[in-house]
Amino acid sequence: MIKIEASPEEIYDIELEHSLLQANAKIARTNREKLDQHGITALDFMGAIGSGKTTLITRLAEKLKGRVGVAVFNGDATVSADADPIAALGVPVVQIATINGCHLDANVVEKAITRIDLSTVGVIFIENIGNLICPAEFPLGSKARVVVVSVTEGPWMVRKHPHMFMGAQLVVINKVELADVMGVSVQDLINDVHKLKPDLKVIPTSCKTGAGIDEVALAVLAV
Numbered sequence: 101m102i103k104i105e106a107s108p109e110e111i112y113d114i115e116l117e118h119s120l121l122q123a124n125a126k127i128a129r130t131n132r133e134k135l136d137q138h139g140i141t142a143l144d145f146m147g148a149i150g151s152g153k154t155t156l157i158t159r160l161a162e163k164l165k166g167r168v169g170v171a172v173f174n175g176d177a178t179v180s181a182d183a184d185p186i187a188a189l190g191v192p193v194v195q196i197a198t199i200n201g202c203h204l205d206a207n208v209v210e211k212a213i214t215r216i217d218l219s220t221v222g223v224i225f226i227e228n229i230g231n232l233i234c235p236a237e238f239p240l241g242s243k244a245r246v247v248v249v250s251v252t253e254g255p256w257m258v259r260k261h262p263h264m265f266m267g268a269q270l271v272v273i274n275k276v277e278l279a280d281v282m283g284v285s286v287q288d289l290i291n292d293v294h295k296l297k298p299d300l301k302v303i304p305t306s307c308k309t310g311a312g313i314d315e316v317a318l319a320v321l322a323v
Contacts, residue, residue: 127206131241147248149230168222203234244269258292
């Protein structure tokens with residue numbers, strides 16, 4: 101597993117050159133062009149802490165690594181606890197330590213891209229920082245964005261964070277085996293998503309039972 105860290109000096113240089121969002125968007129476009137040149141599909145997984153992003157990515161990597169080359173960029177503030185189980189699968193993993201950052205940006209993803217052999221990769225799963233606000237403002241160069249919501253976050257998560265869902269191509273409602281215990285309706289969450297974006301694909305999943313994981317894997321391959 102490779103570990104890289106965000107450099108404050110690099111971030112300050114970007115802020116001085118342009119507005120932060122404009123500079124990020126420019127690098128994101130460059131990332132996308134480079135990935136497209138190599139025929140690589142990158143997916144940006146966003147969601148709150150505890151939504152199950154890491155476990156979902158691990159399950160997807162297990163299913164897809166034999167069919168298409170898989171790499172994972174794991175965003176975390178400091179520790180590598182989330183990246184270690186994925187690295188144990190034998191897939192390339194780059195841990196992006198943001199230190200105090202609340203989201204990944206295109207700059208650190210650009211650095212991560214240089215750390216893997218692109219000729220062996222068909223899909224990159226990018227696990228963003230656990231946050232439902234900041235990541236929405238920073239495209240990374242991915243081909244699609246996946247928002248992961250857990251029923252344990254309560255019934256209002258979609259309504260509280262509409263911007264995150266408007267920019268997504270896929271929504272995963274995770275931990276559905278706990279819906280009754282939490283008193284949360286999975287269908288109500290699906291309805292909330294479709295009120296924001298009627299054509300947005302929503303897949304209920306349980307990483308514990310395996311429900312819905314195959315459908316998510318097919319959706320990833322279809323991007």
